[in-house]
Amino acid sequence: MAAWLVVGLGNPGPTYASTRHNVGFMVVDELAARARASWAAPRGMRGDVAESRLTASGMGGIGADATKVVLLKPRTFMNESGAAVTRVAAFHKVTPDRIVAIHDELDLEFGQLRLKAGGGDNGHNGLRSMRAHLSTGDFLRVRYGIGRPPGRQDPAAYVLAPIPTTLREDYAVETARVADAVEMLVLEGLAATQNRFNS
Template identity: 50%
Template sequence: MSAPWVVVGLGNPGPRYAGNRHNVGAMVVDELARRTGSTLKSHKARAVAAQARLGPLPGEPVVLAVPSSYMNESGGPVSALLKFFGAGPDRLVVAHDELDIEAGVVRLKRGGGEGGHNGLRSISQSLGTRDYYRVRVGIGRPPGRMDPADFVLRDFSAAERKELPFLLDDAADAVEALVRDGLLEAQQRFHSPR
């Protein structure tokens, strides 16, 4: 029996950060939990997690999780989750916000750099590898000279909030496609112009 996929959504804990752009990865996992009728519950790996199945029946076994730590300490919980569920980095999918992708666009990749993303950096350090899957949710660049750190820790604007359900839907579809059909097929679907 192969290990389940571990799908982690990155964000910061608590209501103060809940609507931030930086928490869009956690929002994607919330959407997947909603779709699968799962409830994320406290897990000893310093995360909230649920076991579910993604895709058409019988579905792929997955663990949906959001670290309970702050973003820059995501590596410990992610590493502990993989260990607990007997999964390697090759079964890890991390959903996260991406400044270098236009707002509203979803991209998938495996490996590569962290692009200054502290959550990804922490995960790569904890796992000793960058070779895991990422579902990159575009939030665009900050306006004018705004510091990117300030931008990601702000809530989505009113206009962005109108589009957010569609973005979360796309990102959740991308996770499902990746788990079900593999990276190349998922990339062909989400990277081609629509």
């Protein structure tokens, strides 16, 4: 059975680890933890990669019906994410329709989640880079709502500022819910997952 590639979009390094722009990394970290899968940095891949299998019982499942899932956190910065995506996708022979990009979405309030196939990049540098490197926008997107900044705060400063301590637990809960949506997307397809999770 063909593999899936689940990409968390974010920036590498401790400076960015707990920012809203890195919620994609948080979701793939959650999926890797569920699978008890360890991260590695294969030569030439330009990212951290973890491999597992997914069944109806969840990540790390085994059996003939298990689907291979490759998790990726690019080690490039956000605006070069596509370089890592294309290398890992080529190595694992994953076609764009089986690539899932998880990213922060300013146009959705925190707690809102939308899944879609294809579309533009809506000003998101990670999506723009993926579209450019894959030569198509026809991959799946999981849009993790983070809301607009308060007042006149610059959106770039907002997404790159650490998530306030008072909101960390809320983000952990939402990250787990988004991870649930990704599992369902791989197992049951887009329409069923949209019906359950899109808000």
